[in-house]
Amino acid sequence: MFRLTVFIPDLLTEMLGQFNGVVDGQRWPLCNLILSRAREYPLECGTIERNLCTLFGPESSSGIPLSVSDLTASIDSPDNRCAGIMRADPVHLRADPNQILLFNDPSIMPSAVEADALIKILNSGLPQLGLCRGRHPARWYFCPDEGCDAITVSPSRVNGRSITNFLPSNPGADAFVKMMHEAQILLHEAPLNAERVARGLPTINSIWIWGDELPSNALGTTPRFVIGDDVLTAALARRFKLDWSIDRAPTELLSQITRGDGDGLLVLGAPTGPIKCGGRISGIEAFERRWSQPILNSLRWFRLAELRVVTDRETFSLTPWRLTKFWRTQYTPPKEKF
Numbered sequence: 625m626f627r628l629t630v631f632i633p634d635l636l637t638e639m640l641g642q643f644n645g646v647v648d649g650q651r652w653p654l655c656n657l658i659l660s661r662a663r664e665y666p667l668e669c670g671t672i673e674r675n676l677c678t679l680f681g682p683e684s685s686s687g688i689p690l691s692v693s694d695l696t697a698s699i700d701s702p703d704n705r706c707a708g709i710m711r712a713d714p715v716h717l718r719a720d721p722n723q724i725l726l727f728n729d730p731s732i733m734p735s736a737v738e739a740d741a742l743i744k745i746l747n748s749g750l751p752q753l754g755l756c757r758g759r760h761p762a763r764w765y766f767c768p769d770e771g772c773d774a775i776t777v778s779p780s781r782v783n784g785r786s787i788t789n790f791l792p793s794n795p796g797a798d799a800f801v802k803m804m805h806e807a808q809i810l811l812h813e814a815p816l817n818a819e820r821v822a823r824g825l826p827t828i829n830s831i832w833i834w835g836d837e838l839p840s841n842a843l844g845t846t847p848r849f850v851i852g853d854d855v856l857t858a859a860l861a862r863r864f865k866l867d868w869s870i871d872r873a874p875t876e877l878l879s880q881i882t883r884g885d886g887d888g889l890l891v892l893g894a895p896t897g898p899i900k901c902g903g904r905i906s907g908i909e910a911f912e913r914r915w916s917q918p919i920l921n922s923l924r925w926f927r928l929a930e931l932r933v934v935t936d937r938e939t940f941s942l943t944p945w946r947l948t949k950f951w952r953t954q955y956t957p958p959k960e961k962f
Contacts, residue, residue: 626887627929628889628890628930629888630933631679631895632893632907633672633675633934634935635908636935636937639655647955654920659933661946664938664939664940667935667937667939671780671781673692673780673838673856676857676896677838680850680861681845681846692836692838694835695838696711696763696855696896699759710834710835711763711765711833711834713728714732714742715732716732717787717808726790726830726832727783728762728780735901742816742828746807753766760898777836778834779832804833807830811828811830847866847886848886849872849880849881849886849889850869851889853870854893855899874914874915874919878922890915892915923944
């Protein structure tokens with residue numbers, strides 16, 4: 625018997641965010657059942673990208689470091705990659721009295737037409753940048769003039785926080801910070817941003833330069849089957865030469881796993897961004913409505929050895945034996961964590 629791992633970073637945030645740390649059992653009955661009976665393990669907190677990478681099993685001994693920007697570029701623009709390619713993603717900065725906050729949630733992201741217009745403005749004012757976009761209009765790329773060792777972090781990690789402690793650092797960082805400042809000046813008066821304000825949308829008034837090197841040695845066993853409409857998931861599956869598809873019927877995937885064909889990894893909600901424009905699908909909705917019941921059936925019949933649910937805070941392990949703990953009916957996290 626084999627294992628299915630489900631990666632939903634925002635699962636707990638969505639389930640607990642509006643209910644004072646208690647799961648809404650009526651809205652999410654199957655998710656509540658799974659979490660209440662699973663064994664809970666703390667997750668060593670990292671970025672979403674790094675946590676996802678650890679689920680792909682041991683890295684080969686090639687010694688070549690992996691970076692998010694290079695991996696996603698292999699999906700977005702496989703024929704136009706350069707050495708050391710980096711991301712310069714569109715973001716919204718908001719100045720508070722004592723800090724500057726960054727936002728890059730899906731509601732802020734540009735359409736394809738908006739992205740092309742903003743990139744044209746930036747390339748006109750900063751021709752050395754040479755921006756281009758990927759298959760999704762929220763992923764922008766450029767090739768630095770020289771290789772650098774600047775330490776950068778993904779905008780998803782900074783989202784909603786002050787940028788002060790997350791700006792690029794180490795050699796080459798000053799040039800990146802300067803480019804971001806110059807981009808803010810160019811985007812401040814962009815007519816498109818005035819149109820967005822008129823429509824009640826936040827402006828896209830800066831770029832965030834990053835690459836983010838990933839762990840060279842991941843944890844656990846390598847899955848054979850990988851499912852998910854997520855750009856980094858697709859890139860990692862290609863990198864490790866795994867069987868990947870955007871979607872698959874739950875019964876089909878579980879049948880392959882329970883036959884002993886190998887472990888499975890299911891990534892829901894496109895946590896690092898969907899492959900193409902179309903918006904993120906709620907991971908918890910897909911898990912509750914589509915996947916939970918077939919998974920529970922496989923566990924009850926001892927066809928699946930373990931379900932592992934990985935969030936941004938905890939890892940939950942549910943086995944057929946733990947599923948029989950019928951007296952555990954409500955999941956409530958430790959209050960100090962939420």
